[in-house]
Amino acid sequence: MTTTSAVKTYLNYIDGTWTNSCSDKTYGSINPANKHEIVGYIQVSSQKDLDGAVKAAKNAKKAWRKLSGAARGEFLYKVADIMEKRIEDISQTMTREMGKTLPEAKGETARGVAILRYYAGEGMRKIGDLIPSTDSEALMFTTRAPLGVVGVITPWNFPVAIPIWKMAPALIYGNTVVLKPAQETSVTAVKVIECFHDAGLPKGVVNLVTGSGSVIGQGLIHHKDINGITFTGSDQVGKKVGEGAFARGAKYQLEMGGKNPVIVAADADLDLAVEATISGGLRSTGQKCTATSRVIVLSEVYDEFKQKLIEKVKEIKAGNGLENDTWMGPCASESQLNSVLSYIEKGISEGATLLYGGKRLTDNGLDHGFYIEPTVFENVSPSMTIFQEEIFGPVLALIKVDSLETAVEVANDVKFGLSASIFTRNIGNMLSFIEDMEAGLVRINAESAGVELQAPFGGMKQSSSHSREQGQAAIEFFTSIKTVFVKA
Template sequence: MANQSYKDQLNQSSDGQSQLQDRTTRYQNYINGQWLESSAGQYGQNRSPHNGELLGEFPASTAEDAKESIKAAKEAFPQWKKTSIQQRAVYLSKAAEILKSRAHEIGRDLSSEEGKTIAEGIGETMRAASILEFYAGEARQAVGQVIPSVNASTMIYTKRIPLGPVGLITSWNFPIAIPTWKMAPALIYGNTVVIKPADLTPKSVYHLVNALHEAGLPKGVVNCVFGRGSIIGPELLQSPDIKAISFTGSNQVGETIKEQAIKTGKKVQLEMGGKNPLVVLKDADIEKAVYIAIKGAFISTGQKCTATSRIIVEEDVYEMFRDRLIERTKSLKLGNPLDAGTFMGPCVSKSQQDTVLTMVEEGRKEATLLYGGTVPEQEELAKGFYVQPAIFEITSQDARIAREEIFGPVVTLLKVTDYNEAVKAANDTLFGLSASVCTNNLSLAQQFVDDIEAGMVHINSETSGAEPQVPFGGVKSSSDGPREQGKTAVEFYTQVKTIYMDQL
């Protein structure tokens, strides 16, 4: 194959895919309405975290590829801005229908590359379709105000105008939902897009972009450049033609993005870490509280910014809760995410598995490991990046595992004397994304809503989970900038223009 020309090696197609002679699927960037090879002709491998299976090859794009995508977004913006919001909605609705019609195929691909179960993969694909439908519906909602003037002959009103080309940098843990909840509001409000998907889960974003392509979206309105963030990111941050950056990922990277983006006058929206508490009060239904804890902590292998990572329990029910939690956790089935009976799949990568195992070892130095935290011994899981769910018992929140985001199936258990101590412990963190309380006391539930320092609060439900029609985001070090999702997304993707109209 080395003696053949590159084009001879490929059977080109119009949907961004091509086949190498060994039947490996190779995907292209999407720039200015076309599927294009990387300018350097280099590709990276996309592999399953379950068994290392090769799922495809994606471009290792260059700075030049990023510049071309920015140029395309800039050139497409004037016409897209003039396109009626109702027509923009048509494209989003069509893309939603395409995703729904292929939900099982896309969900399978998502699960194969990320490691979450097939049910979650299909569910996330349907969630992406719902997000597109929600923002298509926003085309029928008011996006401005009429404001009374002190002058009887003056009419004052506002309108929302798009920013221009925006850069989206997305994470691997919700590889189709997060790109959609950034892209859909950006598009409906008249912006053009350049997206840099996560290296570990590129195929999910390919499906989203391809759905928009098949829906007939005008060329240049959406551009997708696969590759390393260290190469693509600086181009988005430094280009004066990119007017805003929306990022989901680690705090360390987010703070660097914020610093660089502000220098060029960009709007910035950051969704970063969480160390989310579940508070279990003595009057709670213990069986339901255990169920909530397990779902919040171990679904998606704990790889959610909203995952439950700290469980704080009143002493009257602590031992009962602890013992039942361990018992239920032992029964969870780890395995191939594509198998229907699997509860928890692998970590997304070897690097992520190593991070989790390292934090488990750190936890052993400061806390009591009650269960798990090891690599499973089953032969069928030997090629994957699996970690048994880990439960630690701590006596102080000074423990590193109680303070740092692990992004894996690890929880800490802390016993407290009463509600006040529970809330104090829950708030003792740099993060403030999501929090939950299990209680049958309506007064304490309402008090918890007011006392807890978190952007999202759950009563008798898990810390994870968010519906597309409501705002998503946190306080403290968890988020920066306007909220994502729901009607509040308009705050980030538009700016306000005020008009004074007087009679002659």
């Protein structure tokens, strides 16, 4: 591994101050497009560092809660303005650290700005209702109380949008925050928190502690002064988060895996369906919880769809996300690359037919990064691992079916239920899909990936703890209803 003295060391942010960890150890964040490049050094924090951050958040929560929603919103507006001016720097950092293409990184950062402004406006909305009392001389109403200190644990695939869509509602509703970002994208997280610092938020309201999940993540889950945990990541880790939080009575919110289908009906616009399947399944190198993974196609159009899909997949150029002609970047880390390759081998060994791709890319300097070919399988059965498990990579599994009813049954035949889409011109098909699909997000004639920030987001079955993020639905997790009865 090569580096230079110009590589910066990034600090924790605790009680309004940038500080070294107590361990005095750092970790090099590697560019997945070039494993020899270190993007920056981050703190390897200890339980003592976390305790300091939680204490700061606890001390700050009373004064922050007592501010009006409008006043808290003004701070979020300032953060948004600062972030908007820094989109180029934050986006380039994201691309260098996580690997997604620069246009995708810019789009995600702009989304973060929009989320901040949306929730800033929420500070002016009502937080309760007037309820008639049976006592004519009494007043009864509801209001909302913040949880207190919220632990935020976020993944590496959306290192700007996900932390912000958790922190912004937490803050506007009167909570203070301790953020534990993924190690792989901690430099990007620091860039985000710098915007909060420079907006002048009171000390302790927002805190950042970087480090391992086994120390900082576990520490947040079990900390007696953390009142709520909001987590996005794998279902295996999410279950542990929920168990730990439940054991001590803390509120928890889990957004976990997906194995998202697209159904292509016999009357579908095939060109549109192909475009959306590729975009939904292969952009961000398939590293989205809502990415298309299973492509369920009616037999009447299967061969034509397959031909069109393979032709388009062959046109994809993988490379460094900072290069203008790159369509798909690398996997985010070597471990993620190896995981995807192992799933591909599993698909082959279990009898699926590899139509295209499936290999690590090493030509033209790509051997320095964690690149993989976009991959397409067919003859996939519901019992196969690549049908059932989340791969989190650029792998599509084609399944041929004879009826729409069978397509929906096949689509539902997994433990996940995050997102799903269908391509059809028939209103009856649309309505049946909406009614019968077991997913928290269903989309018609659009890719499975993506949801607008003002709309609730979350999954069914084992994709979530059955709560919802984003939009006005976020208030349900970050606050508790308080019923008030006033008798003169």
